[in-house]
Amino acid sequence: QKEVEQDPGPLSVPEGAIVSLNCTYSNSAFQYFMWYRQYSRKGPELLMYTYSSGNKEDGRFTAQVDKSSKYISLFIRDSQPSDSATYLCAMSGGNYQLIWGAGTKLIIKP
């Protein structure tokens, strides 16, 4: 079993919908949780960063961490075609190494 599990999708939704992306993990030592967005043929770019449990909001994006369930989520409100990309979760126990999910391919249909 992988340390971080993420459904690869693809997930296809209509423009304007709320999108929910999720990852589960097994290592209770993880404290830092990140979401990266990766467009086709580009490097990942940091989207959201959360330390420990709780919610963090940035514009249309909300990241949630539930450490008791070992579950993290990224919500995208009012989704746009430009949000179409692969979303990668990553997490760390503070040793400067990230453990990555496989990425979920998201398609927003106009």
Next chain:
Amino acid sequence: EAEVAQSPRYKITEKSQAVAFWCDPISGHATLYWYRQILGQGPELLVQFQDESVVDDSQLPKDRFSAERLKGVDSTLKIQPAELGDSAMYLCASTTGTSARSDTQYFGPGTRLTVL
């Protein structure tokens, strides 16, 4: 805004040839990473540097891959000889490495390698 630079962006080579990739991290970032990403998968760490020292190269196939960061700034990843299974995106990332709370990695655009 400061960025991680990588070159070349694309490389096509034949099996058994040597290839080299270059990375220049964000200025002041002490920690540098090389990843390999196969299509449809998350990045796989190959090697991690702290300044000029290797911190972790446990996943680097050392019979054919080598990496160096001689002056603790830019870095080179080499493959010799290349094999068909090496076709992938090679990503470089950097972070300040000064605090676990700032453990966010910034990525370059990657080098897409195709081995024929």
